[in-house]
Amino acid sequence: MVTLGDYLIVSGILFVIGFAGVMLRRNLIIILMSLELMLNAANLSLVAFSRFRVGPTGLPDYNAQVFVFFIITVAAAEVAVGLAILVALYRARQTTDVKDISSLKF
Amino acid sequence: MSPFLFWIFALLTLIFGAAVVINRNPVASALSLVMSFLGLAALFMSLNAYFIGIIQVLVYAGAVMVLFLFIIMLLDLRAEEAHRINWVASAAGLAVALILLGQILSVVGHFKIAHTTFPTLPPTTIDDVRNVGASLFRNYNLPFQIVGVLVLVATIGVVLLSKREPR
Numbered sequence: 001m002v003t004l005g006d007y008l009i010v011s012g013i014l015f016v017i018g019f020a021g022v023m024l025r026r027n028l029i030i031i032l033m034s035l036e037l038m039l040n041a042a043n044l045s046l047v048a049f050s051r052f053r054v055g056p057t058g059l060p061d062y063n064a065q066v067f068v069f070f071i072i073t074v075a076a077a078e079v080a081v082g083l084a085i086l087v088a089l090y091r092a093r094q095t096t097d098v099k100d101i102s103s104l105k106f
Numbered sequence: 107m108s109p110f111l112f113w114i115f116a117l118l119t120l121i122f123g124a125a126v127v128i129n130r131n132p133v134a135s136a137l138s139l140v141m142s143f144l145g146l147a148a149l150f151m152s153l154n155a156y157f158i159g160i161i162q163v164l165v166y167a168g169a170v171m172v173l174f175l176f177i178i179m180l181l182d183l184r185a186e187e188a189h190r191i192n193w194v195a196s197a198a199g200l201a202v203a204l205i206l207l208g209q210i211l212s213v214v215g216h217f218k219i220a221h222t223t224f225p226t227l228p229p230t231t232i233d234d235v236r237n238v239g240a241s242l243f244r245n246y247n248l249p250f251q252i253v254g255v256l257v258l259v260a261t262i263g264v265v266l267l268s269k270r271e272p273r
């Protein structure tokens with residue numbers, strides 16, 4: 001049978017893939033996509049815990065699913081703002097490579 | 107859900123998730139992300155969270171992906187040419203990621219409850235949307251309205267950011 005730990009391990013590996021994408025890639029669009037992967041990994045573990053913690057009514061704990069709903073909303077807003085910043089940056093510098101954007105680098 | 111289906115969808119999610127990071131072409135990355143999100147939506151449904159699975163498909167695989175593909179098309183991003191890789195920096199980044207993976211696996215391994223299976227639900231059909239909605243509007247009414255303001259602010263911010271400034 002599938003245990004809670006299996007879902008947590010899948011969620012952890014997905015988070016690490018997203019983290020590696022943020023650390024290794026230099027294209028800003030790919031970095032934004034990796035951020036989405038990390039947010040979704042957190043969603044998966046929240047839903048797994050929601051299904052695991054059955055309340056007195058015999059139903060899953062819906063507080064976690066409401067939380068996932070909020071995360072999805074905030075992530076959609078974050079992607080919209082991030083991509084708008086990306087477009088503004090591309091207009092100013094004609095690049096999406098983080099190597100070429102180092103004005104604030106110490 | 108049978109373990110067989112669980113591992114198929116988990117592998118689908120993880121393999122296409124890795125493909126997002128590995129692909130050089132941004133369009134291929136975006137399409138891999140769609141597949142990864144679809145696998146994740148199947149995992150959500152396997153946990154009886156049908157509402158979350160459906161908004162995962164609608165919001166992520168639908169809206170967010172169209173946004174990503176539009177930006178890739180608008181900026182006309184090509185596949186990156188193979189540039190010289192800074193091996194020291196890449197190895198360090200990979201090492202940090204692998205250390206994080208080791209920590210997560212060891213925490214899950216030592217977590218006693220994680221080795222038990224999920225409790226069974228009552229055999230009646232679960233009214234998922236109704237329960238999430240009731241919880242959302244009864245217990246989380248104020249955060250829901252605040253999120254509405256957040257989305258409004260994001261919309262205005264995007265319009266302001268992408269407006270071309272007059273010279």
